[in-house]
Amino acid sequence: MPFFKELRRRKTVAKSSKTSPNGSSASTESNGTVPTTKSSSTLSSLYGSNSTTASSIQQSTPNLILTASKPSPTISQPSQRPIALGQGMASNRNSVAGLSMAQSVNGGPAPKLPTSAFAPRVLSITDNSWVNQKIILIYGQIADPSQQPLDGTLTVCHHQDHFPPTIWPVSDSHFKALVHLFPGPNRIRFDFTSSKLVSSNSSIPAHSSWININYLPATTAPPVQLVILLGKDSPGTFDAVPERVQREGNDLDAAKRKFRLAAYLWQAFTGEQMYRNGFGRRCFRFEEEWQTGTLTFRDWDSGQMRSEAKIHIVRSEKTVEELRDLDVAQQYDKAKRKSDLFSIAMEAMRGYFRPTPGQKQYVSVLLLDAHWDTRMKTITGHAALGGGTNEIQLAIFGSQALQSYPSCLENVVPAFTDCTRTDSNFVANDCNESGSNWEAANIGIGAHLHETGHMLGCPHQESGIMLRDYVKLNRTFSCREPYSTRTKSPGMRLCLPKDECNWHRLDTLRFRYHPCFRLPSDSPASGDESVRVWPVDNGKVIVTAPTGIAFVELFSGNDEICHAWLEYGSGDGLSGGPPRQIVLTENDLRLRLADDKKSKKLKLSIHSVGQGSHNVEDFGQLASKSSAVVKLPNGQMGFKGSQLGTSQQAGSQPEQIILESAIKQTKLLTSVKVYHGFAVDGIEFCYEDLTSQLFGTAYCLSSPPRPQGYATRVSVRPSNVNCDCLCEKDFWDPKIQVWQKPVNYNSEADDQAWQLAKSVP
Numbered sequence: 001m002p003f004f005k006e007l008r009r010r011k012t013v014a015k016s017s018k019t020s021p022n023g024s025s026a027s028t029e030s031n032g033t034v035p036t037t038k039s040s041s042t043l044s045s046l047y048g049s050n051s052t053t054a055s056s057i058q059q060s061t062p063n064l065i066l067t068a069s070k071p072s073p074t075i076s077q078p079s080q081r082p083i084a085l086g087q088g089m090a091s092n093r094n095s096v097a098g099l100s101m102a103q104s105v106n107g108g109p110a111p112k113l114p115t116s117a118f119a120p121r122v123l124s125i126t127d128n129s130w131v132n133q134k135i136i137l138i139y140g141q142i143a144d145p146s147q148q149p150l151d152g153t154l155t156v157c158h159h160q161d162h163f164p165p166t167i168w169p170v171s172d173s174h175f176k177a178l179v180h181l182f183p184g185p186n187r188i189r190f191d192f193t194s195s196k197l198v199s200s201n202s203s204i205p206a207h208s209s210w211i212n213i214n215y216l217p218a219t220t221a222p223p224v225q226l227v228i229l230l231g232k233d234s235p236g237t238f239d240a241v242p243e244r245v246q247r248e249g250n251d252l253d254a255a256k257r258k259f260r261l262a263a264y265l266w267q268a269f270t271g272e273q274m275y276r277n278g279f280g281r282r283c284f285r286f287e288e289e290w291q292t293g294t295l296t297f298r299d300w301d302s303g304q305m306r307s308e309a310k311i312h313i314v315r316s317e318k319t320v321e322e323l324r325d326l327d328v329a330q331q332y333d334k335a336k337r338k339s340d341l342f343s344i345a346m347e348a349m350r351g352y353f354r355p356t357p358g359q360k361q362y363v364s365v366l367l368l369d370a371h372w373d374t375r376m377k378t379i380t381g382h383a384a385l386g387g388g389t390n391e392i393q394l395a396i397f398g399s400q401a402l403q404s405y406p407s408c409l410e411n412v413v414p415a416f417t418d419c420t421r422t423d424s425n426f427v428a429n430d431c432n433e434s435g436s437n438w439e440a441a442n443i444g445i446g447a448h449l450h451e452t453g454h455m456l457g458c459p460h461q462e463s464g465i466m467l468r469d470y471v472k473l474n475r476t477f478s479c480r481e482p483y484s485t486r487t488k489s490p491g492m493r494l495c496l497p498k499d500e501c502n503w504h505r506l507d508t509l510r511f512r513y514h515p516c517f518r519l520p521s522d523s524p525a526s527g528d529e530s531v532r533v534w535p536v537d538n539g540k541v542i543v544t545a546p547t548g549i550a551f552v553e554l555f556s557g558n559d560e561i562c563h564a565w566l567e568y569g570s571g572d573g574l575s576g577g578p579p580r581q582i583v584l585t586e587n588d589l590r591l592r593l594a595d596d597k598k599s600k601k602l603k604l605s606i607h608s609v610g611q612g613s614h615n616v617e618d619f620g621q622l623a624s625k626s627s628a629v630v631k632l633p634n635g636q637m638g639f640k641g642s643q644l645g646t647s648q649q650a651g652s653q654p655e656q657i658i659l660e661s662a663i664k665q666t667k668l669l670t671s672v673k674v675y676h677g678f679a680v681d682g683i684e685f686c687y688e689d690l691t692s693q694l695f696g697t698a699y700c701l702s703s704p705p706r707p708q709g710y711a712t713r714v715s716v717r718p719s720n721v722n723c724d725c726l727c728e729k730d731f732w733d734p735k736i737q738v739w740q741k742p743v744n745y746n747s748e749a750d751d752q753a754w755q756l757a758k759s760v761p
Contacts (some may be wrong), residue, residue: 067708092759108161116207118143118197120154120175120190124272125210131181131281132218132519132597134308135295135409137268137476138177139497142207151196155205159186164298166409171479172195172494178268178409178477179216188213219519223287224452225311225353225363226263228255229345231320234369240403246408251379252368256311257294258405259366262445263309264295264451265412268503269476270503270511277508278570284362284516286310297408302490316348323369324380332378341367341383345396361394362516364452370398372428379428384744385449386454395455397560400428401444404437415441416474419482435485438474443657446470446501453503457510457611462561463503469756475500496560509551509567515752537637539623541584547610548578554589556597562605564592578609672714688721 010273030728047627124139125131142150154179155164157666168177170192179188191205199206230236236252263286271283286309293299293306318325326332328340345365370382382398406415418437420427427440428446434440458466475481479598481491490501511517515525526547532543543549546637551567569578590598604616616622630638638658661667668688675681675698682696697709 012079033449049202068309082402087173105629108469118150118207119191120155120192120210120627121209122190122211123493124700125211125213126274128214130216131271133267133271133281133285134181134215134217135264135268136179136181136213136281138175140175140190140193142170142173142175149173150194150195150196152192155191155193155476155710157191159191160186165298166296169413169479174479174494174496176477178265178412179213180409183215183217186213186215187211188263189419194625208619216520218282218285218519220520220522221285221516222360222362224263224284224516225287225312225361225362226259226309226540227314227349227352228252228259228368229348229363229365230313230315230368231318232315232590234320236368238368238399238402239370239372239427241423244403248403250403250537252313254407255366255368255399255402256313257407258402260294261312261407261409261412262405263479265366265445266449267472269449272476273503273507274511276497277503277505279378279508279512280513280519282519283568292410295409297410300408314348314352316344318344320369321380321550321759323367324371326372326373326376327379328377328383329378329380330383330385332376332380334392336402338383339385342383342385342396343389346389346394347394349394353392358392359392360453360515361397362450365394365396366402366448366456367396367398370400372400372424372426374460375682379430384451386451386456393455393457395448395451397444397451398444400430401440403427404434404440405445406441412477416478417482420486432484433471436482438482438733439471439484439486442473444472446473449473453507456514456516460561461504461506462563464502464507466504466507467618471503472499472501480673505566506551506553506562509565509636510607513550513611515611529608529610531606531612531614533606533614533616533622535624539585539587541616541619541623542581543606544581544609545606545610545612546580547612548580549582550578550607550609552582552584552604552606554592554602556593556602557600559597559603565596566592584619586620632658632663633721636663655695657693660691660693661685669716674712676710676712 016380096466120140122138122140122144124137128163129599138156142152150170151172152170154168154170154175154177155177156168158165159182163180166177166180177190188211190211192207193205197206210390226334227661231491236255238255240250256589262526267286268284271281274280274282276344288307289310290305290307291310293308295306298304299306307615318480323341323344328334328337328344329335329423330338330341345367349361349363349365353363355361359394367381371380375379379398382400384397386395387610388394390589399597404415404418406412416438418441420437422435422437422440428433430440430443434443446465448471450470453466460466463469471486472481475492479495480493481495483490504731518525528546531543531545531549534544536542543552549568551565553562554564554566555562568582585601589604593602602619604619606614634636659669661669669685670688671686673686675684675696680696681693682698684692684694686692
């Protein structure tokens with residue numbers, strides 16, 4: 001009977017697969033507990049390459065080249081994390097042939113069948129890795145590309161089929177894919193098929209492999225907010241050719257889908273770049289909300305609800321006509337108010353988010369009412385700008401290329417390989433670099449990421465996203481490149497990791513300690529971001545920072561872009577962190593400059609782990625003994641800080657005092673009195689013998705006293721403490737801080753326990 005024949009056939013198959021080729025028994029466990037054989041694949045040096053030249057990196061990071069045999073250091077995770085799939089296994093991944101396609105990726109037993117030579121090998125991430133983003137970028141190979149390059153397709157089957165399978169092209173045995181993850185452990189299966197390989201006549205894939213990835217959302221970091229800004233009378237549409245409008249639509253819902261996916265592409269790209277630079281799987285996150293899913297087109301039809309990035313819809317007080325005024329169009333030569341769109345967006349964001357002190361918002365805005373003016377041949381309602389204030393960091397970019405963006409994961413590769421020419425009767429050819437749809441997607445998604453980089457604190461760089469390398473953003477997500485109208489040449493046949501665009505090394509150094517890139521395992525952030533520079537004897541300069549010194553940029557002459565730098569600490573969080581004090585000399589610094597720049601003026605920009613910075617305009621002058629050393633009345637030598645005497649405000653007079661309590665043991669400081677009103681007028685140091693020293697003036701004690709003058713007294717504790725005074729020079733918000741510490745304090749905890757700070761406006 002057919003039933004008994006089928007039962008006999010299954011029994012025969014189970015018996016033949018009970019023992020693996022190496023003699024080990026096949027496991028009958030399920031849900032990710034199947035032992036696997038160790039993969040022989042390793043990450044080639046090709047993947048470890050980076051467009052940042054080795055000569056420009058002053059201190060190399062030991063784990064820039066990643067291999068399966070030597071994985072990057074694993075940062076410890078919170079103890080309450082879920083148990084990882086396959087935890088304790090010695091394998092990197094499991095490659096099998098003959099696994100049922102209908103079987104859930106970890107819903108049932110995965111028999112250990114003979115390993116296929118053409119099973120996909122993932123090179124960009126190791127088994128049981130922890131990540132902190134929903135969409136990750138995967139790179140890998142099929143067999144040995146140098147021996148038998150194959151084209152085909154890669155099917156990604158997600159954890160327990162919670163997300164539909166996605167299909168990605170394989171070119172010359174290389175593949176790139178975007179993988180959707182759920183919080184917790186994810187067991188992912190990769191299936192390879194090719195017309196050049198013999199495949200079975202059943203639904204069973206011939207060549208498959210597995211990998212376990214653990215996703216822990218980084219909810220401890222402030223999110224990057226995604227906003228679509230419209231005029232108060234805007235219809236909520238964006239520029240698109242009629243065929244696109246009919247096929248996809250150009251309404252607000254379509255804009256939200258495209259902008260959301262573009263943001264996840266930013267995140268996947270940035271997370272991979274941080275890993276390649278040795279800083280772990282860290283990236284910025286987005287605020288999410290429970291909504292109808294848009295990352296796969298299947299959710300549009302089924303109405304499947306998912307937690308995905310929230311797109312805030314904000315309407316400006318300006319009309320569409322005002323936003324499209326030629327006088328505020330950034331690309332219009334005769335425009336007189338090219339930065340006004342940034343101010344308009346900033347005002348709208350303040351009104352919408354209502355930031356509170358100490359809660360900075362990071363916002364990336366899409367200007368939906370950007371429009372290609374065919375008569376004036378310019379894009380109106382658009383500006384590409386990034387920056388911000390202490391309340392809001394803001395990036396803005398127009399929607400002129402939005403029609404070319406992919407709407408879902410299934411459309412990513414088609415979008416970056418679409419050679420359809422740009423029809424300038426309906427949409428813009430931005431900067432004459434968007435002659436086809438795939439090039440327009442590069443410019444739109446990449447240039448907006450560039451402005452988001454400015455929002456995150458990145459200046460322009462010598463290469464990478466913060467130059468204009470985003471014109472090849474497509475290479476990050478596709479292994480083949482089509483014909484380019486920009487270069488008038490065929491695209492690259494095989495796009496390998498070394499050919500992709502990247503974040504510059506200095507960008508990743510900024511991101512490493514940025515609040516938006518914090519991981520749950522990072523130590524608590526310190527509130528003191530300050531950097532202090534102290535010239536001492538023998539041409540040496542001491543740099544101190546309570547949170548640690550992250551890196552130092554070197555500028556020669558009038559250079560505005562950094563070409564040489566120093567970096568401190570490995571960035572992996574396991575080596576004790578960056579130093580809190582370093583010593584710099586002019587000779588050592590100049591050795592790091594190009595030969596034609598060594599004789600020019602040397603400028604430094606010093607960055608702390610706490611996101612503070614300090615600029616030294618002329619290092620040679622600062623290090624000179626004549627400007628650095630002061631002889632004290634008791635014969636000792638004192639050293640001037642780099643900011644001493646830098647105030648050049650009109651009417652200011654140079655003045656300095658040396659506290660008597662610092663050079664006379666018989667002098668006991670009892671209080672510090674600060675005279676202030678509109679600004680700080682003076683500081684008076686009062687001693688136990690009723691004498692005092694006044695630095696500045698005391699206008700509120702003058703005759704007649706100045707209106708709105710005040711005096712604030714800070715009492716100093718007895719002689720078992722030291723009193724420190726910190727002055728912060730800022731015209732709009734000058735501050736004086738006075739705090740006390742025990743003489744024998746030796747930790748930050750002591751600082752926090754004893755600090756008594758007084759700030760006056």
